[in-house]
Amino acid sequence: MSKSYEQYCPIAHALDIVGERWSLLVVRELLARGPRRYSDLHDALGGCGTNILAARLKELERQGVVRKRRLPPPAASTVYELTELGEGLRPVVHELAHWGLRTLSPPTADDDLAPGWLPGALRLAFPESPTTACIEFRIGGELASFVGGEVREGAADTPDAVVDGDAGGLYHLVVDHDLGAVDIRGRRAVVAELLATLPGSALLPALTAAE
Amino acid sequence: MSKSYEQYCPIAHALDIVGERWSLLVVRELLARGPRRYSDLHDALGGCGTNILAARLKELERQGVVRKRRLPPPAASTVYELTELGEGLRPVVHELAHWGLRTLSPPTADDDLAPGWLPGALRLAFPESPTTACIEFRIGGELASFVGGEVREGAADTPDAVVDGDAGGLYHLVVDHDLGAVDIRGRRAVVAELLATLPGSALLPALTAAE
């Protein structure tokens, strides 16, 4: 879409930068997983055409959303990472993800999901510093934890709560706020608190009434 | 883009629905100005090709984002309006607008702006119920007011504060939180409170530090 909307409007301007096909998915990937190599991105995007990916990265770099960095010799490779401007897209992607969840049906099987999806999914699902509690998630073979408001891979040392279930259970926990969709050991209250930080907790109840 | 991203991911799914060119601008228009006719949309979008607009509206309707409604005889006409699902995009568009503002330079002249832009701009800029105060905005010939957390066209009866200036001043007020960029009569504090509800007030200070 090299063609701009040519409107004096922040939304049109934002879309001029990240509105092209694949662009926001590149940002999603960098937000959820951190700095990545070209071919990692290409794989994660379900193969979007190497030329397209190259074009998007070049454009995003030109716009100051993404930065290219060369790693030191031991692992000589180039990685792409978000600039501060690019990091600023987190709330946008976060809201978009929650809106998308409304019309996305629960996952059918864990096979659909790429290995290592859980930490990224949690990072995208929850705001940055939602709670000081420590919660461990064991979802369909994946393992990740909330520690001090941050998401880590792997188990937690002394979790306040452990959430156990499959991807469908996590879906219902996040979308329907159904604490019964997963198995929770420890302090259920901290999980409820975490859910209260979701955009949906303000929106969903309002849907039946007038918005 | 009739072609879906075909990923099990809420963001990819959201973009399958509103990620096509022009789609989010249609939503923006309906969010900011309420139900509109086909040709009003076509004008507001800077002429995006009637076939494209028709295709987008059809797709958005099919996806349950937009609804077509026929007005009663007196003003026999068809209008498009957002469904509850479509209204749910408000936080998304809201965040996107604030991100876009970061790299959008101040307006050069008021000529750039379509008549009646102010109420829509205020509705997009500020969250839904930010304050109970009553504030009147007089920006470059445009007139709009915050009353009870809602934006109205025209003057306010008994405003707590009156904000006077041009479009550039409003820009700096919203982006830089510069209360000096406009002329404020009455209680400055209620304007400062309103600014505190912006996403930027949480993000901008954090940019110099680590995000």
Place this chain on the structure above:
DNA sequence: CCGCATCCGATGTGATACTG
């Protein structure tokens, strides 16, 4: 392998014209 650049058929876009 990694990081692209090039070529090409399929598809989407944009301006104009035209119809109910």
Place this chain on the structure above:
DNA sequence: CAGTATCACATCGGATGCGG
């Protein structure tokens, strides 16, 4: 006013090539 029809053209997606 509310679209549909048409057509030149840009872009996309997929395959392939190719130097480091």
